[in-house]
Amino acid sequence: MTATSHPLAGTSRRTYPPVAAIATVALGLVVIGGIVMASYVPRQAPLALPGALLAVAGALMLICVLLLIQLQDFSFDRFFQVFGWALLAYSISAGMIEFAFVRDHTRGTSLLIVTMMLVIFATSVPTTIAFTTARYATPPSERDGQGKEPT
Amino acid sequence: MAQDIELGAPPAGMPTYEERQAIQIVPLRGLPIVAVVIAFVIMAIATNWLWALAFCHVVGGGLWTALDLFVGLVIGPILGRLPPSARAQFTMRFMPKMVLIMPTVVVMTLAAGFQLALRLGNLSSSSPNHIWLICSFCVVGVMAVIALGVLEPANIAVLFEMKKPTPDPTIIEMLMKRFIYTAGITGAMQVLTLIIMTRVSTQ
Numbered sequence: 001m002t003a004t005s006h007p008l009a010g011t012s013r014r015t016y017p018p019v020a021a022i023a024t025v026a027l028g029l030v031v032i033g034g035i036v037m038a039s040y041v042p043r044q045a046p047l048a049l050p051g052a053l054l055a056v057a058g059a060l061m062l063i064c065v066l067l068l069i070q071l072q073d074f075s076f077d078r079f080f081q082v083f084g085w086a087l088l089a090y091s092i093s094a095g096m097i098e099f100a101f102v103r104d105h106t107r108g109t110s111l112l113i114v115t116m117m118l119v120i121f122a123t124s125v126p127t128t129i130a131f132t133t134a135r136y137a138t139p140p141s142e143r144d145g146q147g148k149e150p151t
Numbered sequence: 152m153a154q155d156i157e158l159g160a161p162p163a164g165m166p167t168y169e170e171r172q173a174i175q176i177v178p179l180r181g182l183p184i185v186a187v188v189i190a191f192v193i194m195a196i197a198t199n200w201l202w203a204l205a206f207c208h209v210v211g212g213g214l215w216t217a218l219d220l221f222v223g224l225v226i227g228p229i230l231g232r233l234p235p236s237a238r239a240q241f242t243m244r245f246m247p248k249m250v251l252i253m254p255t256v257v258v259m260t261l262a263a264g265f266q267l268a269l270r271l272g273n274l275s276s277s278s279p280n281h282i283w284l285i286c287s288f289c290v291v292g293v294m295a296v297i298a299l300g301v302l303e304p305a306n307i308a309v310l311f312e313m314k315k316p317t318p319d320p321t322i323i324e325m326l327m328k329r330f331i332y333t334a335g336i337t338g339a340m341q342v343l344t345l346i347i348m349t350r351v352s353t354q
Contacts, residue, residue, distance in 0.1 A: 024300030
């Protein structure tokens with residue numbers, strides 16, 4: 001077994017930008033923001049810190065998109081396959097949390113911040129899952145003549 | 152080409168290509184059960200029904216804690232000592248179930264728990280349980296980031312790797328280690344949750 005004869009040789013050794021790590025940090029920031037807001041319930045939470053954490057998390061997610069756009073020889077078909085299904089699953093989770101906050105009379109700017117945090121939650125987790133899966137998938141340059149990702 | 156054909160043939164005891172292709176990354180038969188559980192949690196929150204909220208929180212939390220401790224501290228070390236073929240056979244059958252079970256019990260526990268705390272007044276700053284609940288949020292926050300950012304992606308990636316015509320054992324090994332170690336960390340953190348929750352319920 002030589003490295004060149006193996007159809008997946010090098011897949012695990014290929015280096016990619018830290019998209020999964022950045023998305024996980026974004027998730028961590030919205031989790032902290034969520035804890036800050038939840039710790040004030042049923043009172044109105046001061047919104048400066050959660051707002052700042054949300055802004056940084058949003059910027060990190062934007063960086064993830066920019067890094068993904070620049071990737072070459074990356075299994076985007078696998079990325080979008082996993083991302084789509086994970087987005088559906090985590091949108092349901094986020095929807096449930098949103099429902100609980102609306103049910104508990106969260107309104108105005110607080111609700112807007114919670115909603116945006118949930119958007120980050122529902123996109124960062126699928127990004128991490130999809131990127132982790134796609135980075136180990138066979139990249140287009142190593143596929144057979146049909147160019148399809150073997151499943 | 153002869154080398155490639157040799158690579159495709161699994162060693163004795165390893166799952167065959169056909170067996171691996173039969174893996175369902177998300178077991179479809181389990182989805183109706185998940186739908187029923189989620190619907191029940193939504194109903195509990197919508198109606199603010201105390202028993203249903205307590206049921207969802209206690210049952211979900213119990214399962215979550217027990218699974219984390221069992222996987223991290225019992226299954227993990229056993230799995231580490233098994234031969235690669237047995238590990239592959241176990242992983243192939245175990246991981247798809249975890250894809251459905253873990254997110255469901257986590258959502259069930261957290262959504263119902265938050266509503267329950269609100270209903271019982273434990274979130275109020277005047278409540279003696281307030282500080283304990285904030286501690287609980289912090290512990291759960293750390294566990295959530297580890298589970299969603301490390302554990303769950305590793306779980307899914309292992310299953311995709313196993314479905315390949317020629318899976319890379321080094322990738323599977325690395326991702327499985329990540330899964331087991333993070334399950335162990337969250338398992339240890341669950342002990343903190345147990346301490347906090349028993350404090351909350353007895354104050």
